[in-house]
Amino acid sequence: MNGKGILKGMGVTLQRFVDTYLDDIRWWGKRYYTPEGIAHRSSTNTKGIFTIQYPEEKLPVPEEFRYKPFLLYEEGEKGEKNIRCTSCGICAKACPTQCIWIVRGTDPATGRPVPQPAGFWIDADICMSCGFCAEFCPFDAIKMDHNYEVASYTRNLMDIDELMKPVSYYAGIRPLNYAREEEARKAKEAAKAAKAAPAAG
Amino acid sequence: MKDEDLRDLNLPGYEIPPELAGQLAITTLDRVYNFGRRSSIWPMMFGLACCAIEMICAQAGRYDMARFGMEVMRPSPRQSDVMIVAGTVTKKMMPAIVRLYNQMAEPKYVVAMGACASGGGPFKEGYNVVAGIDKYLPVDVYIPGCPPTPQALVAGMIKLQEKIDKQSIKHVRWYDGKKEDSVAVAIPYLGPDLIDPRRIPEIKAKSMELAQPPAPAAEA
Amino acid sequence: MATPATETLDLAVKFPGAVRADTRPGFSGWVVAPEKLLEFAAFVRDELGYDYLVNLCGVDNLPEGQMEVVYNVYKTTGGPGLIFKTQAARVDPIEIPSLVSIWPGAELQEREAWDMYGIRFSDHPDLRRILMWEGFAGFPLRKDWKEAFHDEEIKPYKSRWPDGKHTYAEKRSAYGDNINFEPGFDPEKWVPTDPEEALYAALKKYKSEEKDGIKTDHIIVNMGPQHPSTHGVFRAVVILDGETVLSLKPVMGYLHRNHEKIGERNTFLHNMPYTDRLDYFNSMTNNWGYSMAVEKLMGIQVAERAEYIRVIMSELSRIQNHMILIGMLLNDLGAYFTPALYAFEERELILDIFEAVSGSRMMCNYFRFGGVVRDIDETSLRKIKDLVFDRLPRKIEEFDRLLTENEIIVSRLKGQAILTSEDAIAYSMSGPMLRAAGVPYDIRRADPYGVYDRFDFDVAVRHNCDMMDRYLIRLDEMHQSVRILEQAVRQLPEGPISSQKPSYQIKVPAGEAYGRVEGPKGELGFYVVSNGKANPWRYHVRTPSFVNLTALEKMCVGTKIADFVAILGSIDIVLGELDR
Numbered sequence A: 001m002n003g004k005g006i007l008k009g010m011g012v013t014l015q016r017f018v019d020t021y022l023d024d025i026r027w028w029g030k031r032y033y034t035p036e037g038i039a040h041r042s043s044t045n046t047k048g049i050f051t052i053q054y055p056e057e058k059l060p061v062p063e064e065f066r067y068k069p070f071l072l073y074e075e076g077e078k079g080e081k082n083i084r085c086t087s088c089g090i091c092a093k094a095c096p097t098q099c100i101w102i103v104r105g106t107d108p109a110t111g112r113p114v115p116q117p118a119g120f121w122i123d124a125d126i127c128m129s130c131g132f133c134a135e136f137c138p139f140d141a142i143k144m145d146h147n148y149e150v151a152s153y154t155r156n157l158m159d160i161d162e163l164m165k166p167v168s169y170y171a172g173i174r175p176l177n178y179a180r181e182e183e184a185r186k187a188k189e190a191a192k193a194a195k196a197a198p199a200a201g
Numbered sequence B: 001m002k003d004e005d006l007r008d009l010n011l012p013g014y015e016i017p018p019e020l021a022g023q024l025a026i027t028t029l030d031r032v033y034n035f036g037r038r039s040s041i042w043p044m045m046f047g048l049a050c051c052a053i054e055m056i057c058a059q060a061g062r063y064d065m066a067r068f069g070m071e072v073m074r075p076s077p078r079q080s081d082v083m084i085v086a087g088t089v090t091k092k093m094m095p096a097i098v099r100l101y102n103q104m105a106e107p108k109y110v111v112a113m114g115a116c117a118s119g120g121g122p123f124k125e126g127y128n129v130v131a132g133i134d135k136y137l138p139v140d141v142y143i144p145g146c147p148p149t150p151q152a153l154v155a156g157m158i159k160l161q162e163k164i165d166k167q168s169i170k171h172v173r174w175y176d177g178k179k180e181d182s183v184a185v186a187i188p189y190l191g192p193d194l195i196d197p198r199r200i201p202e203i204k205a206k207s208m209e210l211a212q213p214p215a216p217a218a219e220a
Numbered sequence C: 001m002a003t004p005a006t007e008t009l010d011l012a013v014k015f016p017g018a019v020r021a022d023t024r025p026g027f028s029g030w031v032v033a034p035e036k037l038l039e040f041a042a043f044v045r046d047e048l049g050y051d052y053l054v055n056l057c058g059v060d061n062l063p064e065g066q067m068e069v070v071y072n073v074y075k076t077t078g079g080p081g082l083i084f085k086t087q088a089a090r091v092d093p094i095e096i097p098s099l100v101s102i103w104p105g106a107e108l109q110e111r112e113a114w115d116m117y118g119i120r121f122s123d124h125p126d127l128r129r130i131l132m133w134e135g136f137a138g139f140p141l142r143k144d145w146k147e148a149f150h151d152e153e154i155k156p157y158k159s160r161w162p163d164g165k166h167t168y169a170e171k172r173s174a175y176g177d178n179i180n181f182e183p184g185f186d187p188e189k190w191v192p193t194d195p196e197e198a199l200y201a202a203l204k205k206y207k208s209e210e211k212d213g214i215k216t217d218h219i220i221v222n223m224g225p226q227h228p229s230t231h232g233v234f235r236a237v238v239i240l241d242g243e244t245v246l247s248l249k250p251v252m253g254y255l256h257r258n259h260e261k262i263g264e265r266n267t268f269l270h271n272m273p274y275t276d277r278l279d280y281f282n283s284m285t286n287n288w289g290y291s292m293a294v295e296k297l298m299g300i301q302v303a304e305r306a307e308y309i310r311v312i313m314s315e316l317s318r319i320q321n322h323m324i325l326i327g328m329l330l331n332d333l334g335a336y337f338t339p340a341l342y343a344f345e346e347r348e349l350i351l352d353i354f355e356a357v358s359g360s361r362m363m364c365n366y367f368r369f370g371g372v373v374r375d376i377d378e379t380s381l382r383k384i385k386d387l388v389f390d391r392l393p394r395k396i397e398e399f400d401r402l403l404t405e406n407e408i409i410v411s412r413l414k415g416q417a418i419l420t421s422e423d424a425i426a427y428s429m430s431g432p433m434l435r436a437a438g439v440p441y442d443i444r445r446a447d448p449y450g451v452y453d454r455f456d457f458d459v460a461v462r463h464n465c466d467m468m469d470r471y472l473i474r475l476d477e478m479h480q481s482v483r484i485l486e487q488a489v490r491q492l493p494e495g496p497i498s499s500q501k502p503s504y505q506i507k508v509p510a511g512e513a514y515g516r517v518e519g520p521k522g523e524l525g526f527y528v529v530s531n532g533k534a535n536p537w538r539y540h541v542r543t544p545s546f547v548n549l550t551a552l553e554k555m556c557v558g559t560k561i562a563d564f565v566a567i568l569g570s571i572d573i574v575l576g577e578l579d580r
Ligand code: SF4
Pocket: A084, A085, A086, A087, A088, A089, A090, A091, A092, A102, A136, A137, A138, A139, A140, A141, A142
């Protein structure tokens, strides 16, 4: 019969239409603007309305999500910012787009290089968010940010002040990675201490 | 529409002294005017590269830009308010983009979506890539990211709405009576390389300078 | 076809003086003298059975003063391929005979080699620039051609560290922008040549005539580059008689991002995230193709678990690609947005997984040489299982119900735009386009890579060669992908995810390698030549979207203009890899 195929297809859309209301009723009041609701809507058995009501509700980003890089600093006791970066230049070499510029710090007294950058720029209008800088930095000093609400009215060249964020922020957005790195670092320090101990004793 | 929005619209937001009553009408008119425009920004159906896919995603079910009155993607520049430059701008495409921009009716906005449109992006060093659409068109909002996720795009569009909110009907370029209701950009053309007509004298001077025979010292 | 033992057959003896084995270390195949090229190609095709020209690209051997053209041919019955090259002195004009008469699929690829290298293919039916515009100065992929933004010869640039004060590249280039002109170029005196002139000349001349006392005209219609149906910035110039297509030429390059030129300046690892941006729907398979080529060069094994993860990711990628394809095809047919929105829903769920494991929805940058960058976490694995065992089969079936029997779709697609098996092979079609034309050629079976030989699946094939089949084959392939996924997820072994230590400096021995994977759109190949340095000497991408377009005119002539949109939709092009 002509039209049977169309009707069959319409059945699918009708089914979806009905599902929308059924799911709304089933999740009455909890489907929108609640974390469970968002989780349900992005789970594999979601049905009905699929929309995330951004900006009122936001889709949580996974831990590995990468947007733009940022530099980590440890907060000192008196509020000083101890940047982790040693200006070793590995990230600048690993960066495929070559959008990292680093000026290696020098000691004004001796003129010798010091492990701290004097300048650090990332051109966010070139960066391809590939994450290589974070992946290959041996000092865990550069990481990928989760903040994506960065639209602006001008071009985006990020200098060192804009790039720096505290380690606590990093621990907040990537708890698992942070824990793993801390563990590795502690283990390394312990090994070092163990090695140093017999030498000293 | 939520009630707060309406309240927002009706209140000028501050005490108005009686002598400024004339001003008051303008401010409120601005609000109504801007409310109308911000709530129906129709983007042009215009995708260039990878970023365009995220733009489509933002239009699709999950992020649904229709919630902001931006669902009507117009394939025709005449009917659209904002050009989302989503993707890498190449030299070969540049004349077409400028032409499309010129065809858009005021008020018009340009959103540079993604690293490529904002400043060249990962392919900036390429010989066929324009280092940012702002070399040719006035850009209102830059959204960095490669690609900006749909949520980042929506955040950028909200930023554009904020910009619109700040405009005043008294000062917008399309009503200022100077008859320049539309900014027409000179269309670049494809020669041995992309030629921007606005820069012809500069290019000529430079190429003549380069053609100068090298200093005699070098010859000797 | 009886397979002669070609591996032992000495082609150098067969063509004395004209063919010799390529003996450079790391290279293989044959070097053919240009005079004998046609004869050799015909022999290879007819006598040896290598009927399927897959890849053709130029190579600039600047130090040796040679231009080289590389050909990769395969048998559609399966098995390894044959590679042969021809070389000409690097003095303009460089002339090499065109192989379009033997393999029509060479047409666009030869045009690309002309555009990029300035290699003239004699007797080519339509040798015009393809990616750049007519009149562009120079042949950009030549090694001695420099662009305006030329920073340094190779990456990493020395200007970035340790004294890397930020500068905008444009501030340093001569004209203050990404442009370059001959010294002495005068833009005022320059007479604009119409870049379209050659294009219109290449089309069958349109004419007006008197028919039954009525004057009729053929009309030229330009579709694109900004046209809602062309899936991006693709352009087609069509000559119409009424509504019937008489002649058609694709025009591309509007998204030519100089992938190969940049790729030859990058280090090997740098290229990985760039490949994401080829076919931006399927960064996972792009990654695979490239890492396969480099792994071949390096001669390394891939970690077992990583092999399975690779399969899982590419098959998920294939499913979401086909879903979107069907959604968009229906859009092109005028179904407006319903199927597309349904498709995007499934795609979002798959992208969520990609985002969780790799960090980005589209630009995954997930593969590394020897493995993958990160293990799949438990949550994602559970989600994959839920998708594979429950949701996806259900949804594919739903698509089937929604569309397959729809009378309008059937009447629009059935019997339309026939491309026969012979033509499909001759035009080097690949992927679903080839299989919908009745050729059961799937690289996962024909030239297995990864661990595909361990899975039980069928090569989807359809025999009506029409548009309906091209739609149905996608459904079939999704079913097969689910089948593969089920097995891969079940068998996923424990173990390390990479056989190599993570490093940003990668040693690649000199040589050549051609890595090919069955991408969702067709054969994705990477031809990489290394000279032992940190960056590839030649980096060529053979993309399915590009080569599949060779047959576009063939399919479109005689159909209605409205169908052109659907035909283009059914080929499944994506501009990122079409123009690179
Ligand atoms: S961020 Fe890391 S890799 Fe980059 S210079 Fe600093 S320490 Fe080295």
